[in-house]
Amino acid sequence: MSLTKSPKGYFKILRNLPKEWREIKRRRLNEIVKEFYNNRLVSLKENKEGLAEIVLTKDGETKALRFKIDEMEIKKPAKWDGEWRVVIFDIPERFKKAREALRNKLKDLGFVKLQESVFVFPYECEDEINFIVEVFLIRLFVKFMRVKSFTNDEKLRVDFGLF
Secondary structure, eight states: OTTOSSHHHHHHHHHHSOHHHHHSOHHHHHHHHHHHHHTTSEEEEEOTTSOEEEEEOHHHHHHHHGGGGGGOOOOOOSSOOSOEEEEEEOOOGGGHHHHHHHHHHHHHHTOEEEETTEEEESSOOHHHHHHHHHHTTOGGGEEEEEESOOTTOHHHHHHTTOO
16 A cells, blocks of 8 residues: 555555455554564564565464364264273362363363263374363373273263264
8 A cells, every 4th residue: 555656546445455454453463463473473484575474383383273172073983992081180270260171172072071070081082182281281280091991881881872
């Protein structure tokens, strides 16, 4: 827009911009980009045309993946391998929101609560659990186990349709 010589051209460009672009507060946008840059979530690179591009760093990509957590699903294999996946946690009160978020996410994924801080699932999910604990920053408080059996697991086998 700054390259246009006449005010008429300037307003023509503005009329053709999508409504969303006109509503962006430039100052706030600059603050956000600066924050991401300072946190090393983005870096600035110059492309072939000499224009500056804002690109995600590895940390930025990880942070961006946090927004995909709501779309996460665990694929069920055709045949159960006979191992239970158990997630246990003891998350301090100061991380209460993360603890509740973990509980809710485990339930959303289909885990069954055995006790207040013990959840079980019959299918491979270690990568998903690792991702979740990284997103919620609770790695120190969460344990993942594989077990062949535990007492009274018959009801769970029925609930999951594993017979």
